[in-house]
Amino acid sequence: AQSVTQLDSQVPVFEEAPVELRCNYSSSVSVYLFWYVQYPNQGLQLLLKYLSGSTLVKGINGFEAEFNKSQTSFHLRKPSVHISDTAEYFCAVSEGPGGAQKLVFGQGTRLTINP
Amino acid sequence: SQTIHQWPATLVQPVGSPLSLECTVEGTSNPNLYWYRQAAGRGLQLLFYSVGIGQISSEVPQNLSASRPQDRQFILSSKKLLLSDSGFYLCAWSVHGVVRETQYFGPGTRLLVL
Numbered sequence: 001a002q003s004v005t006q007l008d009s010q011v012p013v014f015e016e017a018p019v020e021l022r023c024n025y026s027s028s029v030s031v032y033l034f035w036y037v038q039y040p041n042q043g044l045q046l047l048l049k050y051l052s053g054s055t056l057v058k059g060i061n062g063f064e065a066e067f068n069k070s071q072t073s074f075h076l077r078k079p080s081v082h083i084s085d086t087a088e089y090f091c092a093v094s095e096g097p098g099g100a101q102k103l104v105f106g107q108g109t110r111l112t113i114n115p
Numbered sequence: 116s117q118t119i120h121q122w123p124a125t126l127v128q129p130v131g132s133p134l135s136l137e138c139t140v141e142g143t144s145n146p147n148l149y150w151y152r153q154a155a156g157r158g159l160q161l162l163f164y165s166v167g168i169g170q171i172s173s174e175v176p177q178n179l180s181a182s183r184p185q186d187r188q189f190i191l192s193s194k195k196l197l198l199s200d201s202g203f204y205l206c207a208w209s210v211h212g213v214v215r216e217t218q219y220f221g222p223g224t225r226l227l228v229l
Contacts, residue, residue, distance in 0.1 A: 034217070043121075043205055043220035044159075090158065101147070101209055102174070103218060107158040 002027045002095040006106035013081055014114050021076040021109045023091035032094040033074040034103065035065055039087045047089070050074065061085070086113045117142035121206050121221040128228055134179075134193040136224050138206030141187065146208040148189040149218060150181055153203040165189060166211060201228045 007022040025031060032051050036044040048059025055067040065076045074091060091106040118141045128134060140146050150162040161174045163181035171181050178197060182190045189206060203225050207218040 036220075041223075041225070043222045044207075045220070046217055049217060101216060101218065102161055102164065103159075104161075105159040 002031070002093050002104050004091050004093050004104055004106035006089075006091055006109050008109050009107065010110045010112065012112045012114060015083055016080050018079050019077065019081050019085075019111065021089050021091075021111065023074045023076065023106060025072050025074065025091075025093045027072070027093060027095070033065075033067060034092040034094070035059065035063070035074070035076050036090045036092060036105075037061075037087045038090065038108075044090065047076070081111075081113050083113050083115065085111060087111060117208070117219065119206060119208055119219060119221040121204075121224050123224060124222065125225045126227070128196050128226065130198055130228055131195045134191070134196050134200070134226070136191040136204055136206075136226075138189040138191075138221055139187055140208045143187070143208070143210070145186060145211045147211050148183060149207040149209075150189065150191050151205040151207065153205060153223075155202065159205065163191070196228045198228050201226055 003026045005024045013019045034049045035047040037047050038044050047063050048057045048065055050057045050067045058064045063078050065074055067074050088108045088110050090108050092103045094101050095104055120139050147166050149164045151159045152162055153159050163173055165171050165183045168183055179193050203223050205223045206221040209218045210216045
C-alpha cells in the first residue's frame with residue numbers, strides 16, 4: 001500500500017523568507033502526486049500536481065514542487081512567502097485502479113508566517 | 116463551472132443521535148464522489164467513495180454509512196453517533212473515467228459529538 005510522510009508537522013517562517021515543505025512517499029508502482037492547501041475552517045484547494053513529464057511542477061500562488069523518483073520525494077517550495085500563505089498543507093499520492101481514484105494523504109504541515 | 120456544496124457547515128450532536136450530512140455537486144454529470152474525515156490534528160482519511168448511483172465502496176469499517184440516491188448527491192449517515200465521530204467531514208468529486216484526475220473538495224462540515 002502507498003503511504004505519504006510529511007516530515008514536519010509545523011514550519012514557522014518569517015515573511016518574505018523562502019520555505020520548503022517536505023513530502024516523501026512509498027510506492028512500488030508509478031505514482032501521481034498532489035499538494036493541497038487548507039485555510040482555516042475551509043475545504044482543500046489544489047496547489048499543484050504531478051502526473052507525468054517535467055519533474056518541476058509549478059502551481060498557484062507562486063508555489064512549485066519537484067518530483068524526485070530516486071529519493072521518492074515531492075517537496076513543496078516557495079521563494080518568498082506572504083502572511084496569506086499561513087495554512088495547512090497536505091501532500092497526497094494517488095493509488096488504486098478502476099473507476100475511482102483514491103488519495104492517500106500525509107498528516108499535514110502547518111505553515112505559520114511571522115511578520 | 117462546477118461547484119460542490121456541503122451542509123450543514125457546523126453541527127453539534129449528542130452521543131447516540133442520528134446523523135445525516137449532505138453533499139451535492141453542480142455543473143458536471145456522473146462524477147466520482149468521496150467522503151473524507153479529518154480528525155483534530157490529523158490528516159484526511161477516506162471513508163467512502165462512489166463511482167455511480169447506488170454504488171458505494173467503504174474504506175474503513177465503522178458506524179457510518181453512505182448513500183448516493185441521485186447522480187450528484189452523496190449522503191453520509193449514522194444511526195447512533197459516537198464521541199469518536201467528531202471531526203471535519205469533507206466531500207470531494209472527480210471526473211469519472213479519467214485516471215488520476217484531480218479531486219475537488221467542498222467547504223466541509225464540522226461535527227462535534229458531545
